Amino acid sequence: MNPVLPPTAVVFDLDGTLLDSRGDIVAALNHALLTTGRNPQPAQVIVRLVGDGPRALCARAAKIPEDAPETDELIRLFLDYYREHPLDFTRWAKGALETIEALSAMENMSLGICTNKHRATTDVVLRALGIEDRFGAVVAGGDTKERKPDAAPLLLAAKQLGSMPAAVVMVGDGIQDILCARNAGTWAVGVESGFSTAEALIQAGPDVTVRDLSMLPGIVQRWREPTTRIKLR
Structure with missing residues (x-):
């Protein structure tokens, strides 16, 4: 109704x-991916993954399950970087x-x-x-x-x-x-x-x-x- x-x-x-805010999200996520030995993702790919929170974002970008132990480390790195760089590109x-x-x-x-x-x-x-x-x-x-x-x-x-x-x-x-x-x-x-x-x-x-x-x-x-x-x- x-x-x-x-x-x-x-x-x-x-x-x-x-x-x-796509620039700062992309920068923070690629920092997390690179720090954990993964390949960075293009901005246009990452933007399509945004909207369901950091756990879903990190897991999707790394192509791992949301409940995988590695996801927690990615989230920590992503959030730590984002807190230090909230408005670089936003x-x-x-x-x-x-x-x-x-x-x-x-x-x-x-x-x-x-x-x-x-x-x-x-x-x-x-x-x-x-x-x-x-x-x-x-x-x-x-x-x-x-x-x-x-x-x-x-x-x-x-x-x-x-x-x-x-x-x-x-x-x-x-x-x-x-x-x-x-x-x-x-x-x-x-x-x-x-x-x-x-x-x-x-x-x-x-x-x-x-x-x-x-x-x-x-x-x-x-x-x-x-x-x-x-x-x-």
């Missing part, structure tokens, strides 16, 4: 949605800062983050950017037993923001973001300028997709008007 409540909260994915996604400002200016609107990114690296990136206080809720990898596309992380973010799930807009560039929104009963916006293809996002069934975040405030405002709803895809 699609949400019917006017939005009172917008929750963002982080990597590929608010941030173009940039804001197009329209991200302007969108945060526009949404923050809306009456009765809260902002949050729901990411599968590890809690330690999420915190260091947000601190380095100086924006940790802009969000009323930040739910990161490990904060709940399950990760996106399970509903639990997004439901926790909604609870922390004081919003009913049906009044929350989940914004993300990954299939797991859209499926998480569907599982949680929230609005779902797919961002085509991120790591996933537009075709994959549309197939996941969002309420709408946007070319980039600059289109988001207008959509949210229209959803807040009782006589207007964007036609669902």
Whole structure:
């Protein structure tokens, strides 16, 4: 069932949605691979593996099971390097800062983050950017037993923001973001300028997709008007 409540909260994915972080993710992962005697992977290969947390990322890149003992060492090396180099290459996604400002200016609107990114690296990136206080809720990898596309992380973010799930807009560039929104009963916006293809996002069934975040405030405002709803895809 699609949400019917006017939005009172917008929750963002982080990597590929608010941030173009592919450069730092690639550098950290290739450091872990090289340190353990493995071959580095091309950036375009690594980017396709991003979205399900560091364990899945490291295991997929090394072509080993997630529960293999070697995976733990790869994760440690990946996270240690990332914490030391959080913003070497990371940039804001197009329209991200302007969108945060526009949404923050809306009456009765809260902002949050729901990411599968590890809690330690999420915190260091947000601190380095100086924006940790802009969000009323930040739910990161490990904060709940399950990760996106399970509903639990997004439901926790909604609870922390004081919003009913049906009044929350989940914004993300990954299939797991859209499926998480569907599982949680929230609005779902797919961002085509991120790591996933537009075709994959549309197939996941969002309420709408946007070319980039600059289109988001207008959509949210229209959803807040009782006589207007964007036609669902």
